[in-house]
Amino acid sequence: MTTGAPSAADSTAADPDRPALRRRLDGRLLGGVAAGLADHLRLDVLHVRVAFALLSGIAGFGVALYGALWVVVPVESPTERAEAAGLAAASRAGRRPWRATRRGDLGQLVAFGAFGLGLVLLLNTVGAGLPLLVLVPLLIAAAGLALLWSQADATERARLLPPQLTPDGAARGGRAARLLTVVRVVGGLALVGVAVLVFLVGSGRQTAVGEALVLLVVVGLGLALVVGPLLWRLLRQLEDERRERLLTQQRADVAAHLHDSVLQTLALIQRKAQDPRAVVALARAQERDLRIWLFEPEAARRSTLRAELEDTAAQVEQAHGVPVEVVVVGDCPLDGRLPALVRAAREAMVNAARHSGAPVVDVFAECVGDSVEVFVRDRGKGFDPATVPADRMGLAGSVVGRMERHGGTARVRSAPGEGTEVSLSMPRPQPGAAATEEEDA
Amino acid sequence: MTQQGSRRVRVLVVDDHAMFRSGVRTEIGDAVEVVGEAADVEEAVTAVVQLQPDVVLLDVHLPGGGGVEVLRRCAHQGVPARFLALSVSDAAQDVIGVIRAGARGYVTKTITGDELVAAIGRVADGDAVFSPRLAGFVLDAFAGAAEVPSVDPELDLLSAREREVMRLIARGYAYKEVARELFISVKTVETHVSSVLRKLQLSSRHELTAWAADRRLL
Numbered sequence: 001m002t003t004g005a006p007s008a009a010d011s012t013a014a015d016p017d018r019p020a021l022r023r024r025l026d027g028r029l030l031g032g033v034a035a036g037l038a039d040h041l042r043l044d045v046l047h048v049r050v051a052f053a054l055l056s057g058i059a060g061f062g063v064a065l066y067g068a069l070w071v072v073v074p075v076e077s078p079t080e081r082a083e084a085a086g087l088a089a090a091s092r093a094g095r096r097p098w099r100a101t102r103r104g105d106l107g108q109l110v111a112f113g114a115f116g117l118g119l120v121l122l123l124n125t126v127g128a129g130l131p132l133l134v135l136v137p138l139l140i141a142a143a144g145l146a147l148l149w150s151q152a153d154a155t156e157r158a159r160l161l162p163p164q165l166t167p168d169g170a171a172r173g174g175r176a177a178r179l180l181t182v183v184r185v186v187g188g189l190a191l192v193g194v195a196v197l198v199f200l201v202g203s204g205r206q207t208a209v210g211e212a213l214v215l216l217v218v219v220g221l222g223l224a225l226v227v228g229p230l231l232w233r234l235l236r237q238l239e240d241e242r243r244e245r246l247l248t249q250q251r252a253d254v255a256a257h258l259h260d261s262v263l264q265t266l267a268l269i270q271r272k273a274q275d276p277r278a279v280v281a282l283a284r285a286q287e288r289d290l291r292i293w294l295f296e297p298e299a300a301r302r303s304t305l306r307a308e309l310e311d312t313a314a315q316v317e318q319a320h321g322v323p324v325e326v327v328v329v330g331d332c333p334l335d336g337r338l339p340a341l342v343r344a345a346r347e348a349m350v351n352a353a354r355h356s357g358a359p360v361v362d363v364f365a366e367c368v369g370d371s372v373e374v375f376v377r378d379r380g381k382g383f384d385p386a387t388v389p390a391d392r393m394g395l396a397g398s399v400v401g402r403m404e405r406h407g408g409t410a411r412v413r414s415a416p417g418e419g420t421e422v423s424l425s426m427p428r429p430q431p432g433a434a435a436t437e438e439e440d441a
Numbered sequence: 442m443t444q445q446g447s448r449r450v451r452v453l454v455v456d457d458h459a460m461f462r463s464g465v466r467t468e469i470g471d472a473v474e475v476v477g478e479a480a481d482v483e484e485a486v487t488a489v490v491q492l493q494p495d496v497v498l499l500d501v502h503l504p505g506g507g508g509v510e511v512l513r514r515c516a517h518q519g520v521p522a523r524f525l526a527l528s529v530s531d532a533a534q535d536v537i538g539v540i541r542a543g544a545r546g547y548v549t550k551t552i553t554g555d556e557l558v559a560a561i562g563r564v565a566d567g568d569a570v571f572s573p574r575l576a577g578f579v580l581d582a583f584a585g586a587a588e589v590p591s592v593d594p595e596l597d598l599l600s601a602r603e604r605e606v607m608r609l610i611a612r613g614y615a616y617k618e619v620a621r622e623l624f625i626s627v628k629t630v631e632t633h634v635s636s637v638l639r640k641l642q643l644s645s646r647h648e649l650t651a652w653a654a655d656r657r658l659l
Contacts, residue, residue: 090507329581364577
């Protein structure tokens with residue numbers, strides 16, 4: 001099962017962001033176990049499903065494993081994802097589309113089931129499998145339990161989703177939903193009962209002691225399996241509530257802090273109402289602050305090229321009062337010679353903000369493959385590179401010189417009235433190579 | 442910009458913040474005809490069907506399932522209106538989401554009134570509006586496509602020219618400047634951008650959908 005094609009994620013150092021093992025509600029065939037497992041292990045869902053079907057051939061082991069995981073692994077919840085606060089809030093309020101809880105292809109499920117069953121029967125005819133006496137009740141019981149558990153999932157899903165997005169929500173067919181519940185529970189119980197009966201009737205030839213023992217075990221097992229889901233849900237729910245309470249308190253603190261900072265900015269804006277530049281600068285600084293908090297996940301605020309460039313742009317903007325817009329494609333850790341690249345980009349931004357007279361500076365960075373490119377562009381007055389004025393010597397020295405010292409290249413393109421664009425390019429250290437680069441002051 | 446005779450472009454503003462709606466109305470009210478406003482998905486769909494606007498300014502985050510839901514339901518009804526996404530959110534997966542659902546462009550709410558009017562005109566003409574940020578998202582979404590063998594390479598890859606156009610837009614170039622830089626006409630730039638939009642909407646590339654999920658882990 002080698003599907004893990006070397007993706008962009010592999011090239012960026014370690015990978016702490018493996019998704020937790022959760023049953024997935026969308027794209028599932030049965031309980032979402034295979035889909036969740038595939039996410040967690042970064043495998044193809046199809047391969048995981050085939051593996052389950054294959055394992056089922058070995059005395060129904062796959063079925064048992066699937067059942068066990070279904071019981072133990074909790075279902076995913078929308079709030080559990082490490083989402084930025086603003087997005088999580090928008091999700092809860094139903095202002096974003098909740099990923100459709102679409103089921104996988106039913107035909108696929110039937111195919112897998114038939115495949116697994118075929119394997120079991122094949123092994124049986126060879127004489128290596130379970131006796132039919134055990135197998136048939138086992139399969140019937142499995143079907144019954146699947147029904148019971150799918151009911152438990154339906155209630156949990158209703159609890160997790162915003163009301164208007166619940167697929168079979170109470171808002172729509174309330175009676176139909178209830179009927180479905182009854183059918184599921186009764187059907188599931190009946191199937192488990194039938195399985196127990198079939199087993200007992202079938203094993204009627206056993207000795208009395210053995211029979212009593214088996215009866216005890218089977219009844220106990222059946223009871224545990226039927227009551228188990230309820231108990232398990234209850235425990236999970238308690239745990240969830242505790243966590244929710246903690247989260248609520250945390251959110252209240254953050255909201256309070258946020259409101260304070262916004263209020264302060266608004267007060268400052270009122271006081272500086274005569275100075276439009278100051279007002280714009282204040283508004284943009286506050287906007288950036290909020291935006292980062294609301295829309296950027298915690299993980300993105302690590303020391304990466306993207307974070308560093310955005311930070312630098314914010315500083316330049318604050319110091320010179322000219323908006324600096326940053327667009328970054330891809331991202332990579334800030335290793336090797338990249339700090340030098342960011343410093344060169346900073347010089348270019350400062351130059352544009354200070355001398356071009358342009359109302360805005362655009363920064364674009366692309367971190368794809370084995371090099372990083374940064375473009376700093378303004379639509380200001382520009383200059384003739386052939387007759388460099390004294391104040392532009394800084395650009396040649398600090399940008400071009402710095403880049404060349406660190407093994408990169410820099411190009412300055414400008415013409416009077418056309419604005420200026422500085423293009424920077426720096427090779428990226430290969431993941432294997434030792435990145436030993438001296439820091440320049 | 443469309444100025445079919447003296448008829449002004451009819452615009453519907455969909456946003457759940459009343460203050461923002463009235464702000465947009467005053468900013469663009471002279472250049473286009475604002476025919477109505479809506480504050481959630483339900484209202485928006487009704488308004489689109491009843492008022493038959495040329496262009497709908499659509500907020501990405503909207504009560505009732507977001508802008509995507511409006512696009513989906515309007516597509517069912519087969520309305521001729523064109524949609525321009527307008528948002529304060531920079532969440533890439535949401536922006537790409539509304540584009541894939543059928544919006545013809547995306548601009549941020551900090552856009553100036555004149556730029557917004559120009560963007561509305563472009564969308565009304567059936568062209569696509571790519572801000573630097575959207576171009577960045579698109580490059581991100583299609584990045585690494587060359588390594589992945591796929592069923593339909595036509596749709597899954599940007600051509601070298603399209604990639605070049607996207608990069609220039611991401612670098613802050615206006616369509617006119619892109620045209621001059623590449624020695625092509627503005628019309629050709631628009632054709633490239635529309636083609637990128639089409640690929641974005643039609644590609645069923647696994648990576649493109651997985652990308653949205655992966656990106657929040659970045």
